[in-house]
Amino acid sequence: MREQCIEKISNVRQSISYHCHNLNADIEEDVRNVKNQINKMRETVDENTERLKNMIKNVKRESHEEIQCLEKTLMHAFNRQKEILHTHMQYLYKTIGEFDDLKHCTTPESVIEFHEKIISKTFHIPDLVKPGLPSFKSEPSINTESIEKYIGKITNTEPYFEELRVCQDHKIYCGTEKEAHCIGIIIISSTPSLQGCRHISLADDDYFWVSDYYGNLMLADLNGHVCKIEITKDKSSGFHTVAANGDLFCINERKKEVLRMVKNDKYDPEQKAFISNPTWKPVSIYCSEYSGDILIGSLKDKRLGARITRFDKAGKQIQQILSPDYIVPHYVTENYNGDICVSDWKKCAVIVHHKCGDHRFTYTGSHPYKKFYPSGICCDLLRNILVYDGYSKSVLILSCDGRFLSALINLQPEWTGFWWHTRGLAIDSQHNLWVGESHSNTIKIYSYLKKIQDSSI
Structure with missing residues (x-):
């Protein structure tokens, strides 16, 4: 003893x-x-x-x-x-x-x-x-x-401190060998039918937006009943997001603009585009949970490069990251520490920049001889980066400094086709992971975080 x-x-x-x-x-x-x-x-x-x-x-x-x-x-x-x-x-x-x-x-x-x-x-x-005397007007209100x-002026003197304190009370529930536990399945029933769950944006605890490769964008509840359908015809991946007040932002690739749909009974669109740029084509978008800023990944030309742009709530540009690290930033998100995380399938990498715009790291896979095809990406409250790898058919967990931690969910038995490797990921308010199946109209919910109760753990 x-x-x-x-x-x-x-x-x-x-x-x-x-x-x-x-x-x-x-x-x-x-x-x-x-x-x-x-x-x-x-x-x-x-x-x-x-x-x-x-x-x-x-x-x-x-x-x-x-x-x-x-x-x-x-x-x-x-x-x-x-x-x-x-x-x-x-x-x-x-x-x-x-x-x-x-x-x-x-x-x-x-x-x-x-x-x-x-x-x-x-x-x-x-x-x-007789010529008149010239006049001069001076602004006295300087x-x-x-x-x-x-x-410039400092607008936020305490970023992310409260979130970091919450992070100390949780740990990853699964280890390297143990997979996350599936706690729910949502099957989307609609006409027209949803051709795969390519991207997910959570509206609140009861509703979410989901889109497929053919541009069908749908608002559904937890039972899979569709409340609204938008036919966008856009084939971008992460082309929609939801703000804290419930408003929907979605990309119109053909017109090179971002639309804003105000949350109400009908989700009515505004009369004019929220953001429009005739030179840059937007391909991905994310609304920050912490600052309310809008992050947009866009392309100018394959030979001229790509960029990530930050806009405030009014649509004013406040930051631009024009980096040679980007090729096609088809998914973008923001971590709890303010890092800008991009999933670039053309680059075959997860690219992370500091919130001030400096490059932090680029993750290209845990094995130098294996391929890496990242798609859906999100971050948890432990500042870990979760990304779906189309080559290994797994959800991978990366630390906030770019280290590989574990393969959270192995989806290899479910689908073997390479073309359907793109999957949408999202994390809800209960810290559960939502994984959209790219080859069907099904979303699975996994639990992999739990609150620490025993101090000896």
Whole structure:
């Protein structure tokens, strides 16, 4: 009995040491990320300040040039008036001189002749135009807030702290050998039928949106009953997402725009596109649960590259990641630590960038001699990255720093065809994993996380 107690104590010590080591590594990683973010913020402030100074110099130079041009125009007008007035005065002086010649008229005939000559003279006042004085309007409302619009302002001073505290209370339920437990199956019944569950967006605890390869986008409940059908004809993968207020955002590839459908009884679309860009074609979209920002993966041309763009709730662009790491970012999501995670099937990789835009890592598979075809991607509250691998037909778990942890679900027996490797993934509010079958209208729900209750675990 004593030996068993000693062994249990030893195991607890090892477990505590292991967790302390991991927590210390996480803290060091967070410190590095914070320092990088702070340095990035300083650089951004300096760059924006320098840009504002250059803008002020340019405006000052242009204003002086405009004032100088106005001055030349007015001076030219005044000089022209002087020339007209000078010519008229010369004419008057000449006439006065002719009056002086009257004294030379000694006979009545000469006086009459001179009188007729004077009568024929025309005297008029020249038309002079008085130019108006130029005006200048100055904005007196220059203050700190107006300057901050150009320099930038910190908007979130406590990102993700509360979520990280929640993460300490959970652990992965399955190990390397033990698979997750299926706790539910949803079969979508609709007309037209759903040709596979290519992408899933959870609206709330009772409803979700699901789409197939043929562009059928459907709103269904937990019983599989379809409440609304949108025929988009888009064949993108992660082309729709749901905001925290329930509004649906979906991509229209042909028009290169993002549509917003307001949550109500009918999910009515707005009159105009939420985001539109004639140059870049959007292929994937995700609405952040934490900031409400919209992440969009888009393509310009296969030869010119791809990008991830962040927009705020109003549709204003606030960040752009134009990286050679991207080829076709067909799924995009955001981790609890703010990392931007992209599943790129053309690159055969999961590409992760820091929230400030710096590249963190690229995962291309756990085995150097095996292929890797990533598709559906999502993140759990432990900051792990879950991605479906079409080559191994498995859901893989990656750590937030790019290490392979385990194969969570092996779906090899269900389907052997390669073409149907794309599967939609999502995690609900109870931390259950939703997996859409790409070859049928079925969604399976798995439980793989549980709350830690025994401190000796």
